[in-house]
Amino acid sequence: MDELLQALVQGFFVGSAYGLLALGMGLVYGVSGIVNFAHGDFVSLGMYLCFALFTAFALDPYVSVVFTVPIMIALGALVYRFLIRPIAGRQLLMVIQLTLGVALLIQNGLMMVFGGQPTRAPSMIESKLFLVGDVVIRGAHLVACVVSFALAILLYVMLQSTDTGRAIRAVQQEPRAAALMGVDVGRVQVMTFAIGVGILAIAAALLLPGLPIQPTQGLRFTVITLLVFVLGGMTNFVAIMLGGVVIGVAEAIGTIYMTHTLGQLLPYLIFVAIMLFRPQGLVWRS
Numbered sequence: 681m682d683e684l685l686q687a688l689v690q691g692f693f694v695g696s697a698y699g700l701l702a703l704g705m706g707l708v709y710g711v712s713g714i715v716n717f718a719h720g721d722f723v724s725l726g727m728y729l730c731f732a733l734f735t736a737f738a739l740d741p742y743v744s745v746v747f748t749v750p751i752m753i754a755l756g757a758l759v760y761r762f763l764i765r766p767i768a769g770r771q772l773l774m775v776i777q778l779t780l781g782v783a784l785l786i787q788n789g790l791m792m793v794f795g796g797q798p799t800r801a802p803s804m805i806e807s808k809l810f811l812v813g814d815v816v817i818r819g820a821h822l823v824a825c826v827v828s829f830a831l832a833i834l835l836y837v838m839l840q841s842t843d844t845g846r847a848i849r850a851v852q853q854e855p856r857a858a859a860l861m862g863v864d865v866g867r868v869q870v871m872t873f874a875i876g877v878g879i880l881a882i883a884a885a886l887l888l889p890g891l892p893i894q895p896t897q898g899l900r901f902t903v904i905t906l907l908v909f910v911l912g913g914m915t916n917f918v919a920i921m922l923g924g925v926v927i928g929v930a931e932a933i934g935t936i937y938m939t940h941t942l943g944q945l946l947p948y949l950i951f952v953a954i955m956l957f958r959p960q961g962l963v964w965r966s
């Protein structure tokens with residue numbers, strides 16, 4: 681029983697960060713209709729930027745976000761403006777091929793600069809543990825959970841209550857009508873993609889403490905994000921965060937109770953089971 685409770689708590693905390701990853705994808709998809717298959721590799725890039733700042737200046741990953749978020753936002757804007765935007769709205773296969781090409785470019789660039797061996801960027805709270813009853817809570821997991829939910833709430837408020845958010849929602853609902861109302865649709869799409877990549881920079885710092893990183897890990901993050909993204913109905917913030925928790929808990933339970941191979945498969949099996957009975961995912965609307 682204690683092990684199950686430990687798995688549930690750990691999965692909830694880690695799953696909240698997975699939800700944050702999927703929020704970035706959902707935001708971009710809602711506005712541009714694009715599923716970014718380089719999503720996980722942008723996470724890897726954010727992690728390696730934190731690692732580079734730790735190596736050069738001994739900056740903690742949580743402090744590094746002051747620098748990595750602006751860098752990633754600028755990079756996201758450039759990638760969308762000059763690579764994705766020219767072919768957006770054309771054949772879906774072209775967009776998929778392009779984002780896969782960006783993923784390979786990031787992977788190979790990281791391998792050339794940092795090598796292929798796993799490495800780590802320690803954090804000041806990596807070793808902090810809190811005992812609540814019989815449950816051990818890692819400080820890094822607690823920070824990831826609090827920041828992820830805080831950012832999700834902040835993002836929701838921004839979309840509902842600011843002019844920028846209203847412009848994003850207008851483009852999401854009907855781009856042509858938004859353009860007729862004076863909204864610069866292209867600018868909103870670039871900005872949204874940049875914000876989505878900036879979110880990934882924060883998620884990268886939250887997931888980094890205690891995690892060995894390597895250039896080829898991006899695919900894993902992309903697949904996890906896609907699972908959560910689909911479970912959450914693609915654009916529903918609450919359902920996406922819930923989907924992240926479901927995948928995080930499944931991953932934690934599989935790690936504790938199953939062999940390594942079966943444990944890694946459990947999140948995918950649960951995903952398939954949910955999709956069979958609820959094709960709309962965890963969204964409460966039918």
